[in-house]
Amino acid sequence: MKNNNEMDKAISAILTLMLIALILTFGLSLFEIPLPSLIEKPPIEKFLWSYRGLDILIQAFLILAAAAAVSALFRIEKGPGAVEEAAIEKFEEKEE
């Protein structure tokens, strides 16, 4: 158990160092992006409903999907329903 903990810590330390090296090599070039000049657009209160109107309509159905999802996951069941046993060995509680 203790060896597992120390090995876990060693592996995560090595991976963190590799990640930092990777980020420093390639990430610094992200700060030198030449930003292109943008076209003049209407202010946000008119832009959102006119130019991005399709996005807003689709978001309404996305919120419908989230509402149906929460409603389906909190429904009241009366019995076991359909039974399909998985082929996994029976898990004993608190095996460690």
Added chain:
Amino acid sequence: MVEVWQAYMFCSFILAIIGLYTIISMRNMIRTIIGIEIITIAVNLNFLALGFRNGVVDSLAQSIVFTSIVIGAAVAAVALTLVINVYRHYGTLDLKKIRRLRW
């Protein structure tokens, strides 16, 4: 000289790494969901940082961030419902004990 958008992009990067760490240290399922929301915030900040011109953020970037906030809220709602259902089955919120599915 560090420009404004570079500073915000660097902050969004730090936030993304904090969010990733929160997801990976699997101590509590609610922490995992908070980690997902922190990464959403980091990506939204990146959009706003890259749309900054002459003291005003571009309208396209603002509309994208509005929509992204709504999507993040919907995903968090579904995720929290699943957490409640997992708690009703296992009795614990610790992710390291919820490992019945192996091979």
Added chain:
Amino acid sequence: MVIPLVLQPIVILLIAAGLTPLISILGEKIKFEKLRDLFAILAFALALYALTLLYFKIENYGAQSFILDNYLPIKGGVEIYADFLSLFVAFIFCGLGFLVSIYSVKYMEVDTGLDRYYTLLLILVAGMIGVAFSGDFFNLYVFWEMMCIASYTLVSFRKYRWEPVEAGFKYLVMSTLGSLIALYGISLLYGLTGTVNFKMMKEALSSTTNLQIPFYIVIAAIIAGFGVTASIVPFHSWLPDAHPAAPSSISAMLSGVVIKTGVYVLARSLFTLFNPVNFNYGLTLMIFGILTITVANFMALMQKDIKRLLAYSSVVNIGYIITGIGIGSYILFEYYNSKPLAALSAAAFAITGALFHLFNHAVGKGMLFLCSGCFTHEAATRDITSLEGIGRKMAWTGGSFSIGLLTLAGVPPFSGFWSKLFIILAAFSFPENNFMNTIGIIVVLNSIFAAVYYLWLLQRIMIKTPKVKASEASLFMVGPIIVLAVICVLIGLMPSLIIVLAEKAAKAMLGGW
């Protein structure tokens, strides 16, 4: 006001999804509970009809595009764009949704909350068709998240058991992380070009040629982000837990079409935005592809659960499709400057093979999951040792199960043989390139290796003596399975029916350049 034809499939499915709870209440009042099932089947049939009309319109008039009320994309408007590639995958999505909704009439009978099930199924297919038809990268992300939210819930729909809920949570965390990495890539693209429309981004990116590292960071973010849902190997570990735990009709939808959406977005965004002649992402896709095939083949041999074995075989077939797309772009990178015509025709051949394999795998794997749903519905277990020989008692289901296994194993008179042959021939199309020859040999060896566990499963299900009492399932469940089996045999004897469509789609994908 008349809705333009490009929008009609999405609008029909979304309005049907909104009306389903009302229809369900109406059905309870008049004591005909199955009204909501018929309503969903009718909505899918109408959407298929609209897609057929759209096919004829695109063939005569070119690719269709829709903009709301002249809000131009150059100033930030949303564009809906449909060409042959979008239509090819949209047909597969809607067709499999139609057959699954017919199957669900009998399969989900004992479950409660079915009005929400049909609402979520309609929103799932509407989101997938929206992903196929979007011409704007952020609009694609909104449709993608709509599909993903429906998919997380449908996996954990039977929430009274522990397995779907745990698998659903793990799927949610990994898939949301992937979508957020892809959104980070989209934000970097917005920073580089100032717009999110595909055509505007293509023009802006092709004119700046000296920035290499941010482009590669964006390619890496897109491959990693959409690769989580497309189940490429380092990111695939949600799939063997989520696909067995879902109800079998939803397993067929997940394995058949949801993971293909990830492959479609990968192919569309990489080929449209980054010219394959200048950027070498074909090498990455090929290496990920053969890693996927090899690792998943080994894992599939050790499974004792029928649906988990089929889930690993889904990962293998996605590996074939990714390898095919990778071969296409690698050929363009290496050989376009020296031999342009030969490189273009070989790349079109490879991508035609990959798209044809997408169709074959959707049909074959959908049929296999629906058949295994029939088996588990009768026998109440998923263990292969308990299900031995059940195919002899259920004649129609067992026969279709064998046709499905032989199709995916690549046995000649069925359709899977042709698509694998195309991918392998495309790998050997330039014999002087040793790297592609190695890739081709590895694909052939894995194909033979996969036939081992397909034939082993065939032997266990069909040939051994039956241990369990079972009888044939009802017509609603067997009907879609027989339709899919007939499609397998028909396309196997006359593959040119689909090859023509796949070739038009491949030319549309490469046609921008």
